[in-house]
Amino acid sequence: MSTKPLIRLMFLGTMLCMSLFALGQPPTGPFVISPQVHADKKVTFSYLAPDAKEVKLSGQFLKAAVSMTKGASGIWSVTVGPVKPDIYPYSFIVDGVNVMDPANAEFFPNERFKGSLVDIPGDKPLIHAVTDVPHGTVSYQSYPSIEGSTGSMVVYTPPGYEKDAAKKYPVFYLISGTTDTEETFFKVGRINFILDNLIAAGKAKPMIVVMPYGNPAARIAEQKGLPKPSDLISREGADAVNRSKMFETDLMTKLIPFVEKNYRTISNRDARAVGGFSRGGGQTLRAGFANMDQFAWICCYSAYLSTPEMESSYRNVYENPDKTNKDLKLLWVSVGNEDFLYNQTVEFLDFLKAKRVNYKSLITGGGHTWMNVKSYFAETAQLLFK
Amino acid sequence: MSTKPLIRLMFLGTMLCMSLFALGQPPTGPFVISPQVHADKKVTFSYLAPDAKEVKLSGQFLKAAVSMTKGASGIWSVTVGPVKPDIYPYSFIVDGVNVMDPANAEFFPNERFKGSLVDIPGDKPLIHAVTDVPHGTVSYQSYPSIEGSTGSMVVYTPPGYEKDAAKKYPVFYLISGTTDTEETFFKVGRINFILDNLIAAGKAKPMIVVMPYGNPAARIAEQKGLPKPSDLISREGADAVNRSKMFETDLMTKLIPFVEKNYRTISNRDARAVGGFSRGGGQTLRAGFANMDQFAWICCYSAYLSTPEMESSYRNVYENPDKTNKDLKLLWVSVGNEDFLYNQTVEFLDFLKAKRVNYKSLITGGGHTWMNVKSYFAETAQLLFK
Numbered sequence: 001m002s003t004k005p006l007i008r009l010m011f012l013g014t015m016l017c018m019s020l021f022a023l024g025q026p027p028t029g030p031f032v033i034s035p036q037v038h039a040d041k042k043v044t045f046s047y048l049a050p051d052a053k054e055v056k057l058s059g060q061f062l063k064a065a066v067s068m069t070k071g072a073s074g075i076w077s078v079t080v081g082p083v084k085p086d087i088y089p090y091s092f093i094v095d096g097v098n099v100m101d102p103a104n105a106e107f108f109p110n111e112r113f114k115g116s117l118v119d120i121p122g123d124k125p126l127i128h129a130v131t132d133v134p135h136g137t138v139s140y141q142s143y144p145s146i147e148g149s150t151g152s153m154v155v156y157t158p159p160g161y162e163k164d165a166a167k168k169y170p171v172f173y174l175i176s177g178t179t180d181t182e183e184t185f186f187k188v189g190r191i192n193f194i195l196d197n198l199i200a201a202g203k204a205k206p207m208i209v210v211m212p213y214g215n216p217a218a219r220i221a222e223q224k225g226l227p228k229p230s231d232l233i234s235r236e237g238a239d240a241v242n243r244s245k246m247f248e249t250d251l252m253t254k255l256i257p258f259v260e261k262n263y264r265t266i267s268n269r270d271a272r273a274v275g276g277f278s279r280g281g282g283q284t285l286r287a288g289f290a291n292m293d294q295f296a297w298i299c300c301y302s303a304y305l306s307t308p309e310m311e312s313s314y315r316n317v318y319e320n321p322d323k324t325n326k327d328l329k330l331l332w333v334s335v336g337n338e339d340f341l342y343n344q345t346v347e348f349l350d351f352l353k354a355k356r357v358n359y360k361s362l363i364t365g366g367g368h369t370w371m372n373v374k375s376y377f378a379e380t381a382q383l384l385f386k
Numbered sequence: 387m388s389t390k391p392l393i394r395l396m397f398l399g400t401m402l403c404m405s406l407f408a409l410g411q412p413p414t415g416p417f418v419i420s421p422q423v424h425a426d427k428k429v430t431f432s433y434l435a436p437d438a439k440e441v442k443l444s445g446q447f448l449k450a451a452v453s454m455t456k457g458a459s460g461i462w463s464v465t466v467g468p469v470k471p472d473i474y475p476y477s478f479i480v481d482g483v484n485v486m487d488p489a490n491a492e493f494f495p496n497e498r499f500k501g502s503l504v505d506i507p508g509d510k511p512l513i514h515a516v517t518d519v520p521h522g523t524v525s526y527q528s529y530p531s532i533e534g535s536t537g538s539m540v541v542y543t544p545p546g547y548e549k550d551a552a553k554k555y556p557v558f559y560l561i562s563g564t565t566d567t568e569e570t571f572f573k574v575g576r577i578n579f580i581l582d583n584l585i586a587a588g589k590a591k592p593m594i595v596v597m598p599y600g601n602p603a604a605r606i607a608e609q610k611g612l613p614k615p616s617d618l619i620s621r622e623g624a625d626a627v628n629r630s631k632m633f634e635t636d637l638m639t640k641l642i643p644f645v646e647k648n649y650r651t652i653s654n655r656d657a658r659a660v661g662g663f664s665r666g667g668g669q670t671l672r673a674g675f676a677n678m679d680q681f682a683w684i685c686c687y688s689a690y691l692s693t694p695e696m697e698s699s700y701r702n703v704y705e706n707p708d709k710t711n712k713d714l715k716l717l718w719v720s721v722g723n724e725d726f727l728y729n730q731t732v733e734f735l736d737f738l739k740a741k742r743v744n745y746k747s748l749i750t751g752g753g754h755t756w757m758n759v760k761s762y763f764a765e766t767a768q769l770l771f772k
Contacts, residue, residue, distance in 0.1 A: 095482075114486050140524040140578075
């Protein structure tokens with residue numbers, strides 16, 4: 001092996017541990033616990049790297065990356081906080097290289113960057129906490145998608161779904177952001193636990209949530225074994241509006257029919273919502289505005305459509321605002337005032353206002369983050385299907 | 387921000403891309419496609435790191451890590467192979483730091499190491515390939531576990547499960563290895579696609595597969611907010627046999643009752659199998675041998691029990707071998723001849739043989755790998771419940 005000493009050490013350590021585990025013996029060697037969340041909401045992060053020259057912690061609870069200190073056993077660590085209770089992405093920067101925390105199994109599913117997640121619990125359980133209430137089921141589903149491809153989605157069914165074979169439910173189609181996957185609203189957004197808690201408290205209607213993978217163009221290229229052109233690398237790219245249309249075709253002609261055939265859904269527009277974050281927010285607005293006969297609820301988190309696009313493609317929304325205001329039971333737009341899309345989103349709201357299209361907006365602190373998305377989801381989940 | 391130039395560049399690039407995506411404009415900057423699997427089964431791996439001094443590729447398809455070459459745009463790359471079709475874990479070693487491939491969303495769920503996965507398709511679809519057959523459903527489930535904790539598991543239900551509300555199914559309880567999670571048999575083992583294919587070909591009986599998290603001691607400590615003692619770090623550790631007993635208690639008193647209450651199971655020993663890999667293989671043998679009145683099928687992949695443990699705890703298995711041979715419809719043990727547990731596993735088989743306990747064994751090439759686990763699972767899935 002031409003690997004460096006650290007890697008060789010870790011490899012040997014792993015093999016040794018596995019042997020010893022199998023024999024029922026204690027493991028040896030330096031082990032790392034990370035992160036450790038303390039009672040006072042301070043958090044200690046640790047990373048084993050005897051040969052590294054510099055290790056930093058980067059996290060969405062920090063204004064800037066902080067240096068970690070090397071201990072005797074080659075374990076770098078830092079304690080930060082107190083940190084406001086929430087779930088935050090973080091990573092280590094090891095001699096300039098961004099890495100997940102190898103001691104932590106909680107990760108951020110994404111096609112581009114790799115982050116770990118730290119969960120700082122509140123004194124009272126936060127809205128996404130795992131509490132002792134009935135839990136829904138989260139399923140990974142394949143479905144026959146456009147161009148003969150196999151689509152993928154994650155589906156939440158509410159507590160009791162399996163029990164009453166006659167009961168039907170409304171459906172929230174929920175689309176995540178650029179380079180996110182169909183897992184992100186589940187693994188980072190924790191929408192299953194949020195809904196479990198809201199339903200148990202009588203604050204949200206029991207609903208099915210369908211979370212598709214949002215970039216069928218990239219998936220199709222992958223499944224056909226085609227070389228991906230550079231504008232597909234990011235699984236979005238050059239032709240975002242056409243790609244959004246492709247997603248919309250998949251949603252309307254493949255995904256929704258599949259869901260309504262295979263789940264016990266209430267299959268009318270009053271029981272159908274569409275929502276999404278970032279790129280998924282744009283897709284939400286486009287799919288929702290083009291199909292107002294199919295969706296009565298539209299939830300846009302941290303995204304917008306430009307005035308030129310509204311004028312070229314979605315005149316139907318504002319040319320007869322009274323009809324839109326009657327048809328749409330909810331048009332929701334929320335954004336953080338530190339979001340890099342904040343100004344554009346405010347312009348979009350101003351556009352809607354000038355056109356007398358009703359909406360509900362929520363401007364919060366914070367940026368283009370999943371901490372905000374969680375709170376937006378929790379707000380809208382309490383409005384839907386009522 | 388005190389981050390290094392590379393990180394800052396990536397951060398700005400990400401922000402720029404996200405803005406441009408939202409505006410429907412093409413992204414700019416260096417983008418990486420990795421991995422790229424070519425028609426001739428060669429594979430190109432790429433990693434953007436303008437400031438790195440050395441980048442290597444480490445993968446389970448290689449005998450040793452190979453050096454990557456830096457290109458003009460700061461993208462390091464290497465082409466290897468042809469590689470035998472399969473799914474392999476790999477990572478990059480960037481100036482000595484082991485990292486996942488940031489361009490690849492397919493990862494290896496694990497509590498210690500972080501790896502990406504590359505899927506080299508066969509000329510004919512491999513047993514785990516996504517093919518155009520009816521697909522089962524994979525669900526993430528919570529359940530009330532021991533000591534008031536909330537347990538987690540992943541559950542496969544076969545195609546058609548949702549359709550026929552009267553049909554009941556046998557259940558395979560499947561436990562993954564040390565530091566693996568309840569996701570590993572799904573995400574790395576692809577047991578859902580393997581079963582979809584085998585069931586469609588009439589080679590396996592439709593069955594439910596329940597994949598619990600295998601280390602309740604660590605989960606309970608975590609949920610209670612207890613500091614984890616060092617022997618829990620690896621979520622196994624010092625007291626493997628007692629931990630295995632704790633798992634067994636959870637399995638027999640909490641998990642199986644929950645599954646049989648909430649899924650349409652055939653609830654008798656002939657329709658109950660237990661299996662597992664590595665630490666999960668040890669847990670399989672212990673839970674199976676201690677509860678032969680509950681399980682008629684035992685599948686041990688790349689694991690064993692020592693002669694002292696058999697003699698101290700599982701005399702019931704071999705003191706009346708005729709009864710065991712009649713009771714157990716399958717006692718399966720498989721291992722690779724390069725596995726670091728190979729010798730101990732052969733000793734275990736010799737022990738069983740000397741005691742006249744029947745078993746089926748499969749000795750393959752290869753080591754303690756998920757490539758082997760997939761093939762073992764596919765073999766045993768065709769034997770179960772027949």
